Amino acid sequence: MTTAPSxxxxxxxxxxxxxxxxxxxxxxxxxxxxxxxxELSTVLGSCVSTCLFDPEEQVGGMNHFLLAxxxxxxxxxxxxxxxxxxxxxLLINEMLANGANKARLRAHLYGGANLYPGMAAIGSANAxxxxxxxxxxxxxxxxxxxxxxxARRVDFRPATGMxxxxxxxxxxxPDERPTRRPxxxxxxxxxx
Amino acid sequence: xxKTTRILTVDDSASMRALLNHALTTxxxxxAQADDGQSALxxxxxxxxxxxxxxxxMPRLDGFGLIEALRRGTRxxxxxxxxxxxxxSDDKKSRAxxxxxxxxxxxxxxxxxxxxAVRRVAH
Numbered sequence: 001m002t003t004a005p006s007x008x009x010x011x012x013x014x015x016x017x018x019x020x021x022x023x024x025x026x027x028x029x030x031x032x033x034x035x036x037x038x039e040l041s042t043v044l045g046s047c048v049s050t051c052l053f054d055p056e057e058q059v060g061g062m063n064h065f066l067l068a069x070x071x072x073x074x075x076x077x078x079x080x081x082x083x084x085x086x087x088x089x090l091l092i093n094e095m096l097a098n099g100a101n102k103a104r105l106r107a108h109l110y111g112g113a114n115l116y117p118g119m120a121a122i123g124s125a126n127a128x129x130x131x132x133x134x135x136x137x138x139x140x141x142x143x144x145x146x147x148x149x150x151a152r153r154v155d156f157r158p159a160t161g162m163x164x165x166x167x168x169x170x171x172x173x174p175d176e177r178p179t180r181r182p183x184x185x186x187x188x189x190x191x192x
Numbered sequence: 193x194x195k196t197t198r199i200l201t202v203d204d205s206a207s208m209r210a211l212l213n214h215a216l217t218t219x220x221x222x223x224a225q226a227d228d229g230q231s232a233l234x235x236x237x238x239x240x241x242x243x244x245x246x247x248x249x250m251p252r253l254d255g256f257g258l259i260e261a262l263r264r265g266t267r268x269x270x271x272x273x274x275x276x277x278x279x280x281s282d283d284k285k286s287r288a289x290x291x292x293x294x295x296x297x298x299x300x301x302x303x304x305x306x307x308x309a310v311r312r313v314a315h
Contacts, residue, residue: 085207086300090278092205093249102204102251136206187302189309190285191295 020157025049025064027174030091032061032098033158040156044111045173046123048130048146049154051108052091052139053161054100060158061098063091067126084129092137105139110154110165112146115173123147197314198222200239202232202246202258203276208299212245212276215303221310229253233261236268242314244268245297248277248284256291263292272313276301 020039025031027047031040040062042049053060065087096102112127127146134141145152145165151173155164199221201212209225216223224241226232230253232246244262248255255275262268272294279285285296294313297306 082211082300085205085211086278089205089208089299093278096249133207136210187298187300187305189295189297189305191309191312192289192293 022155025062027064027066028087030061030063030087030094032059032091032094034059034098036159038158040158041154043151043153043168043172043174045113045115045151045170046111046126047174048109048111048123048126050088050091050130050134051110051154051156051161051163052095052100053106053108053158054095054104055106055161056104057099057101058159059095059098059100060156060161061091061095062154062156062158063087065126067122067129084126085133088130088133088137102137102139106142106161107134107139108142108156108163109134109144109146110152110163113148113150113152115149115151115170117149196220196222197243197310198224198241199243199245199310200224200226200232200235200241202226202229202244202250202255204228204247204250208247212301215301215306216310219303219307221307229255229258229261232258236262241271243310244271244273245276245310246273248275248279248288256287259288259291259293274309274313276306 021037022039022041023031025040025042042064047064047066049062049064051062065084067084109130112123114121114123150167151170153166153168199216201209201223203209204227213223226235228250246255246258259273262271274295274297275288275293276297276299278299280298288296295309
């Protein structure tokens, strides 16, 4: 697992100093920045992070999601994609609001490990969903480091598109719980 | 015999359109899809619907532009328009209301609430 530049990123453009402003992206979040000193960081087990970068606008963003459990009563193998689609859309919209163009977006995917043998391969399901989403939305996937059985730490410089992905001890992975389809708050309807 | 409610969903995300299509057709609605406001306007020049469900952030013509264009014309001036968006800003909600939107639904949507809203505004 190594540092990888995105297309359009200037080689060696990560400054040695001053120290970056590190922002953690937690499960269920999407953050976007064009700040030259900003570094978006996350630790992933079976969750997946998408890093999006617009090389022309020099803006990038990261999300961190775990697909929701299927609705009650449905096939146990059915994966509820709703929450993943929502977090992908949240990231894309925030990118567009910061000047990015959807057609120029370049994506990296990380995570999707299956940490515990014998348990449901939710990491693989997350990875498959993320790849299929990018394909459907015609967003170019330039790099992925997904699967396996180790947790990962991802550090992303959104202004340059530089990503560093390293294996870390599984004990560093957050306690990931599948997100249930929200029943209150989100999804609220207001008729005018 | 009751008439099937026809819905036009407008969203630039193919994934979201597929999700909406599944949620609405399984509840008996007839669904057409457009990938942005401009495509929706062109489709609506030739077709009739009972309800429009639109996203806000879209290329070419966004949801605000679509609402404005439909309310400015005569053919769809009174058509119910539900905004379905990840936006949580009160300013944007007020803007949609002032432009003539019928309702505001926050993503990720709850299919039961969405269907109830569509049934309420369609009649």
